[in-house]
Each structure stands twice: as C-alpha cells, then as structure tokens.
Amino acid sequence: xFASLLALAWMDLFVPTGMAIVMVxxxxxxxxxxxxxxxFGSYFTYVLAATAIFLGADIYVRRLWG
Numbered sequence: 264x265f266a267s268l269l270a271l272a273w274m275d276l277f278v279p280t281g282m283a284i285v286m287v288x289x290x291x292x293x294x295x296x297x298x299x300x301x302x303f304g305s306y307f308t309y310v311l312a313a314t315a316i317f318l319g320a321d322i323y324v325r326r327l328w329g
Contacts, residue, residue, distance in 0.1 A: 271313065273306065281305075 270292045315321070 271309075 285298060288301060289295065292298060294305065
C-alpha cells in the first residue's frame with residue numbers, strides 16, 4: 264500500500280498544472296536547482312500527507328477543527 268502512495272505522489276507531479284508551474288519557475292529562477300527543490304519538496308509533502316491520512320492522522324485533525 265505504501266508503494267502505491269509513492270507512485271501516486273510521483274504521478275501527481277506530472278499533471279498539467281504541475282508542469283505549468285515548473286515551466287514558469289524555470290523561466291523565473293536563476294538556479295535550476297531551486298526548481299528541483301520545488302519538485303522534490305512537493306513530492307515529499309504529498310507523500311507525508313498521504314501517509315498521515317493512511318495511518319489515521321485525519322481523525323486527530325477533525326477533533327481539532329470540531
């Protein structure tokens with residue numbers, strides 16, 4: 264199950280919106296490594312959020328909001 268979360272996170276980076284953001288960032292930033300930071304940062308954020316939801320952390324968040 265965890266492998267599918269990793270695969271979904273990787274595929275989420277290649278949606279048209281994500282590709283457009285990367286193209287805009289490439290034209291704006293001076294260092295291309297900053298774009299790589301964005302790509303891997305969004306990937307790890309997606310994986311961590313999906314893992315937290317998979318493990319049941321959303322129950323605690325609902326209690327905080329409720």
